[in-house]
Amino acid sequence: xxxxxxxxxxxxxxxxxxxxxxxxxxxxxxxxxxxxxxxxxxxxxxxxxxxxxxxxxxxxxxxxxxxxxxxxxxxxxxxxxxxxxxxxxxxxxxxxxxxxxxxxxxxxxxxxxxxxxxxxxxxxxxxxxxxxxxxxxxxxxxxxxxxxxxxxxxxxxxxxxxxxxx
Numbered sequence: 491x492x493x494x495x496x497x498x499x500x501x502x503x504x505x506x507x508x509x510x511x512x513x514x515x516x517x518x519x520x521x522x523x524x525x526x527x528x529x530x531x532x533x534x535x536x537x538x539x540x541x542x543x544x545x546x547x548x549x550x551x552x553x554x555x556x557x558x559x560x561x562x563x564x565x566x567x568x569x570x571x572x573x574x575x576x577x578x579x580x581x582x583x584x585x586x587x588x589x590x591x592x593x594x595x596x597x598x599x600x601x602x603x604x605x606x607x608x609x610x611x612x613x614x615x616x617x618x619x620x621x622x623x624x625x626x627x628x629x630x631x632x633x634x635x636x637x638x639x640x641x642x643x644x645x646x647x648x649x650x651x652x653x654x655x656x
Contacts, residue, residue: 512592512594513592513593513594514549514590514592515548515549515550515590516547516548516549516550517576518576518577518579519547519560519576519579519580519581520576520577520579521548521549522548522560522579523542523546523547523548525546526542526546526560527542527544528540528541528542528562529541529542529543531563531564532564538562538563538564538565539562539563539564539566539567540561540562541559541560541561541562541582542559542560542561543556543559544559545557545558545559546559546560547559547560547581547588549590550581550588550589550590551588551589551590552586552587552588553586553587553588553589554585554586557583557584557585557586558581558582558583558584558586558588559581559582560579560580560581560582561579561580561581561582562578562579562580563580563611566612566613567611567612567613567643568609568611568612568643568644568645569612569643569644572609572645573645580609583621596627596632596654597654598654598655598656599654599655599656600653600654601651601652601653601654602625602632602633602651602652602653602654603649603650603651604623604624604625604633604635604649604650604651604652605635605647605648605649606623606635606647606648606649607645607646607647607648608621608623608637608640608645608646608647608648609640609644609645610639610640610641610642610643610644610645611642611643612642612643614642616639616640620639622634622635623635623636623648623650624650625650625652632652632654633650633651633652634650635648635649635650636648636649636650637649
């Protein structure tokens with residue numbers, strides 16, 4: 491299971507023969523729900539801003555609907571274009587968790603790398619405690635991605651690794 495309290499992510503499984511990628515459903519949050527219910531946030535974020543606030547993120551399980559949603563921010567929220575995103579949509583988490591169970595079994599003698607792009611809104615103080623991104627094997631925490639605090643309006647990539655035993 492992959493649980494994040496940050497933003498977008500990738501997980502790579504690197505073996506002695508090179509890297510293979512574990513499939514993550516909707517890793518860049520660009521797959522939208524068929525019944526997406528956008529809320530206009532253009533008053534504070536310019537004419538292009540909208541969010542969902544309903545916890546409906548396809549491929550993911552949200553622990554709290556009101557605190558998690560899809561977000562297409564305007565320039566008053568982030569320096570555009572969004573360097574961390576695959577497109578205009580990101581996910582926001584204002585508490586709770588966003589998780590996804592992966593179908594890849596843990597392999598022996600394998601290095602796993604978790605990378606998460608974490609953004610900080612221009613109008614927000616950095617959260618305390620800071621967001622977390624964690625990789626689990628079943629219910630066991632095997633890696634936490636950590637990194638520097640992003641600058642206001644910017645993004646930074648956090649990385650965590652795990653070496654499985656032989």
